[in-house]
Amino acid sequence: MLAGESHLWGRRALEFVDAADRLDAPSLVRQFESHIASAGFSAYIMAALPAPGAGLAELTLANGWPRGWFELYVGRNYMAVDPVPRHGAATVQPFEWSDAPYDRKRDRAAHQVMTDAAEFGLVRGYCIPLHYDDGGAMISMAGEAPDLDPTAKGAMQLIGVYAHNRLRSLNRPKPQRRLLTSRECEILSWAAQGKTAWEISMILRIAERTVKFHLIEASRKLNAVNRTAAVAKALSLGLIRL
Known part of the structure; x- marks a missing residue:
């Protein structure tokens, strides 16, 4: 990555952070989607980490996955075998999807998730785990060939965390x-x-x-x-x- 591009990503991230607290949910989501699209990410999801008895729909804060992929994921209960949220629950560090460990031969269900995701254009992904006192969440984004340069990933992390926290705050029931x-x-x-x-x-x-x-x-x-x-x-x- 050129020095100018690196500076551009830093500026974009800081501009988003500065504006996030003043944006309503629709405006925030539009800006978030625009920023990640600039890095080649065509899809994303913000959701709580898997919890016993909870389905993906009720855990989801913002859904930018292809509709067909979301329906397939829910219908086949892929959340139970997906290596990405499984790894997200065990680490505090952002990671590429390819770094989520699983054995292709022994864990065929996990491999099937990744194979099917690629058919929807979700070939390479980046996951940002978040851990709070009252639970955990993740921001997972993917595309066919996204920019996974360290500078771009750092910007995506900053933008993602602020977007998630703002949406979480907006969705919190207002006190009476x-x-x-x-x-x-x-x-x-x-x-x-x-x-x-x-x-x-x-x-x-x-x-x-x-x-x-x-x-x-x-x-x-x-x-x-x-x-x-x-x-x-x-x-x-x-x-x-x-």
């Missing part, structure tokens, strides 16, 4: 302010500023035991183990602000 009462939000707001229950009771001119009751109720509703956790969760959900 009714989750907490106005009084509970008010008390948590003061708690977030470091005020004790007694100090809050003086500020709001209510009994200290009433303040403690509301803190306990707010913690219960937020499924938080204590007051500090309740404050942190309320802040992250946008229920209160500092």
Whole structure:
């Protein structure tokens, strides 16, 4: 890859990162698809890693696979034997599809997945595994002859991670302010500023035991183990602000 091309990929990735948080889901997906297409990737999928009892459709965050391939993949339950997500669950490093280990002779089902994928133009692929505290996911993209230069792959990783995280955030259920009462939000707001229950009771001119009751109720509703956790969760959900 020429130095100019390397610089171009870096600029594209940074421009996407800068814009991602301001884009809605359709705009984000269009830009993501445009960027990966520039690198020769004609198809992709963003999905949670395989989980017992969960089908691919319900695990999928964004689907850019050919329709026929997706239907075949689901219909034949290829998720159970596909070496790519299997390897993605075991590593934190991005990898090319060809690096996902399997024995062609002993693991014929895995080899069949890769053979069938190639018939849909998914000859060479790149997978970006993501691991969160509450589970894992992967961004898998492929094409007939994509650019797998290290610089291009680095750009795809950055673009993919930001696209996935933004879509994940947009798809997260929006908090309902009714989750907490106005009084509970008010008390948590003061708690977030470091005020004790007694100090809050003086500020709001209510009994200290009433303040403690509301803190306990707010913690219960937020499924938080204590007051500090309740404050942190309320802040992250946008229920209160500092």
